[in-house]
Amino acid sequence: MMTRSIRHRSGVRKKPISDIREIATQFELGGTLIAADRYGRGHINDTYLVLVGRNGGETRFILQRINQHVFRDPESLMENIRRITEHLRSKITGSRSCLSLVPANDGSYFFLDEEAGYWRAYQFIEGASSYDGVANTTQAREAAAMFGRFQSLLGDLPGPRLHETIPNFHNTPARFRQFHEVLERDAHDRARHCAAEIDCALAYEEAAGALQALQDAGEIPERIAHNDTKLNNVMFDEHSDKAICVIDLDTVMPGSVLYDFGDLVRTAATPTAEDETDLSTVRMRMDYYEALVEGYLSTAMGFLTETEVGNLSMAGKVITIETGVRFLTDYLSGDEYFRIHRADQNLDRCRAQFALAASIDGQFDKMLKVVDSVAYRSES
Ligand code: ADP
Ligand code: GN1
Ligand code: MG
Numbered sequence: 001m002m003t004r005s006i007r008h009r010s011g012v013r014k015k016p017i018s019d020i021r022e023i024a025t026q027f028e029l030g031g032t033l034i035a036a037d038r039y040g041r042g043h044i045n046d047t048y049l050v051l052v053g054r055n056g057g058e059t060r061f062i063l064q065r066i067n068q069h070v071f072r073d074p075e076s077l078m079e080n081i082r083r084i085t086e087h088l089r090s091k092i093t094g095s096r097s098c099l100s101l102v103p104a105n106d107g108s109y110f111f112l113d114e115e116a117g118y119w120r121a122y123q124f125i126e127g128a129s130s131y132d133g134v135a136n137t138t139q140a141r142e143a144a145a146m147f148g149r150f151q152s153l154l155g156d157l158p159g160p161r162l163h164e165t166i167p168n169f170h171n172t173p174a175r176f177r178q179f180h181e182v183l184e185r186d187a188h189d190r191a192r193h194c195a196a197e198i199d200c201a202l203a204y205e206e207a208a209g210a211l212q213a214l215q216d217a218g219e220i221p222e223r224i225a226h227n228d229t230k231l232n233n234v235m236f237d238e239h240s241d242k243a244i245c246v247i248d249l250d251t252v253m254p255g256s257v258l259y260d261f262g263d264l265v266r267t268a269a270t271p272t273a274e275d276e277t278d279l280s281t282v283r284m285r286m287d288y289y290e291a292l293v294e295g296y297l298s299t300a301m302g303f304l305t306e307t308e309v310g311n312l313s314m315a316g317k318v319i320t321i322e323t324g325v326r327f328l329t330d331y332l333s334g335d336e337y338f339r340i341h342r343a344d345q346n347l348d349r350c351r352a353q354f355a356l357a358a359s360i361d362g363q364f365d366k367m368l369k370v371v372d373s374v375a376y377r378s379e380s
Contacts, residue, residue, distance in 0.1 A: 024050045024063055026111040027102050027121040031059060041132065041232060042248065043338045044070055050121070060124035061102060065117055066110075070337065071250060074118035076163035078110045081120075081249050087157050088150075096125050096235075096244050125245055128235040132273060137291035138241040140268045143234045144295030146243035147226060147264065151257050152299055154224040162224060162253045169227055169251060170259045172322045173209045176201075179329045188334045194347055200354045201325050208321040210314055211258060219307050220256050227251035229260040230267040230274075257300070258308060258315035264292050265316030266323060270356055275348040282355040284316070289367055293374045301375065309375050313367035317360045324353030 020036045031054030039049035039062070046065040051058055066074045081101065088098040102121035104111040111119045134140045168174040179201060183191060191198060214220045226233070226246060233248040267274070269288040272281050293312065301309075327350035330337045335346055360367070 020048055020063070023065075023111065023113065023119055024048070024061075024121075026119070027061070027063070027104050029059070029061060029102070029121075030054055034058065036063065040130075044250070049124070060126070062122040062124055063119060064121075065119050066250070068116075068118065071165055073163065073165070074110065077165045077250055078118075078120060080162045080165065080252060082109050083157065083159060083162070084154065084249055084252050088153055091153050094244075095123070096128060098245060099123075099125075099247055099249060125235050125247070127238050128244055129238050130232040130235050130247070132232050132267075133271070134231060134268045134288065136241065137288055139236065139243075140264070140288045140291040141295035141298075142236070142241055142243035143229075143231055143268055144261070144264050144292040145299045146234050146246060146295075147229050147260050148296045148299030150226060150246045151223065151260065152303060154252070155303060157224055164253050165251055166253075169253070170211075170255055170319070170322065172212050172318055172325075175322050175325050175329070176205050176208065179325050179332075182329050182332045186332060188332065190332050190334075194328065194331065194350075197324075197328050197347065197350050197354065201321075201328055204321045204325075204354075204357065208318050208325075211256065211311060211318050214307065214311065215256055220258065220311070221305065221308075222254045223257050223303075224252065225255045225257045225260050227253060227255055227259060229263040231264070232267075256308075257304070258311055259319050261292070261296050261300075261312050262315030262317075262319035263323075264296070265289060265360070266320045266353070266356065268292060269316070270359075272352065274352060275345055276352045276355075277348050279351060279355040282352050283359040284356060284363060286363060286366060286370070289316075289363075290370050290374065293371055297374055309371065312371050313360075313364060316367070317357060317364065320353050320357045320360060324350045324357060327353060 021033055024033055024036045029052045031052040034051040034053050036048050036050045040047040044067045048063040050061040050063050052061065068074060071077050085099055085101060092098060100123040101109045102123060103109060109120060183198065228248055228251045234243050235245045235247055236242060237244050269284050269292060270282060271285065276282050327346045331346035331350060338346055340346055
């Protein structure tokens with residue numbers, strides 16, 4: 001790895017950093033560093049697993065470099081995370097039920113290296129796993145209940161409004177505007193490789209603005225939402241199907257909670273990977289959808305308005321289209337936002353999202369009925 005130098009917040013240059021191990025020792029790990037290696041499958045941050053020897057045993061930590069192309073103001077982001085984790089911790093018990101930041105040696109919750117890279121560390125959540133796809137409907141129900149609970153717990157976060165770590169993150173019309181700009185430029189001459197996907201995006205554009213229109217009209221309230229509820233951002237107990245902890249808090253900020261439910265539909269109601277290339281297998285499974293609705297409403301029904309409940313199905317559709325458009329935009333931009341592991345992966349991701357959106361469309365009336373029957377079960 002490239003040689004780096006450490007600059008503490010004071011700006012004082014300390015000593016050269018030759019590898020990730022030296023970054024790790026900038027945090028209060030309470031023992032001797034054994035190893036630090038790349039970890040996880042997130043698309044955004046650089047994540048490392050840090051192993052530390054302590055009291056004759058071993059302790060693990062997660063070390064992450066915040067992606068500053070995506071998050072332009074890491075200090076505000078870390079302020080959000082500190083407030084969110086402290087609030088959650090004051091309301092729930094169990095060391096595995098909430099992310100815990102590990103302080104840097106100077107007491108702050110991040111470390112700034114000489115190249116202005118921001119790093120943070122978390123306690124490792126032991127005995128747990130995150131999955132890219134669900135194995136059964138219990139996991140889907142659990143994940144949805146966990147995110148509903150997360151939203152509910154943050155409903156009374158004291159203090160000022162959280163920082164918007166990415167402005168207009170789920171403003172779908174704004175996402176389409178970015179798409180049009182990038183398409184117009186076509187800087188990598190890729191539009192000719194994705195004419196069908198471009199047409200598909202354009203065909204979806206009007207329908208995909210539905211939730212933002214309701215937000216603009218004040219018909220959907222602003223609440224604190226997670227905003228990135230794809231399935232692998234919740235940890236499951238490794239011996240059961242129980243969801244135990246919500247992770248990846250970088251986008252927790254004010255918005256509509258509907259997108260949180262929607263992203264679960266996108267990632268936990270389908271049997272296929274996000275970049276599935278056999279599009280004939282991509283579909284929304286109604287039994288999983290029902291499990292998501294049941295799980296989510298079991299913890300969120302108490303605070304949702306009727307309009308929010310009535311738009312849960314729409315949220316699944318909108319976020320699937322929005323995410324497809326984001327992947328297509330990134331493909332046209334030369335893959336500068338989402339981490340890719342092979343050529344054309346963002347285009348494959350886009351195609352799979354649009355195939356899923358078509359499957360959702362085809363089952364939409366049934367989805368509306370499922371929500372009605374679960375939400376108002378006791379009234380009928
Ligand atoms: P990204 O923003 O890149 O998605 P995440 O914060 O989601 O980064 O972390 C990437 C992966 O690392 C997660 O999917 C999860 O598997 C693992 N991970 C993150 N934080 C922890 C933690 N505190 N304990 C255990 N595993 C973690
Ligand atoms: C990113 O960070 P990660 O991998 O959990 C992205 C989400 C997308 C998702 C698609 C900050 O999530 O918005 O839905 O990829 N996060 C950010 O897989 O843009
Ligand atoms: Mg993640």
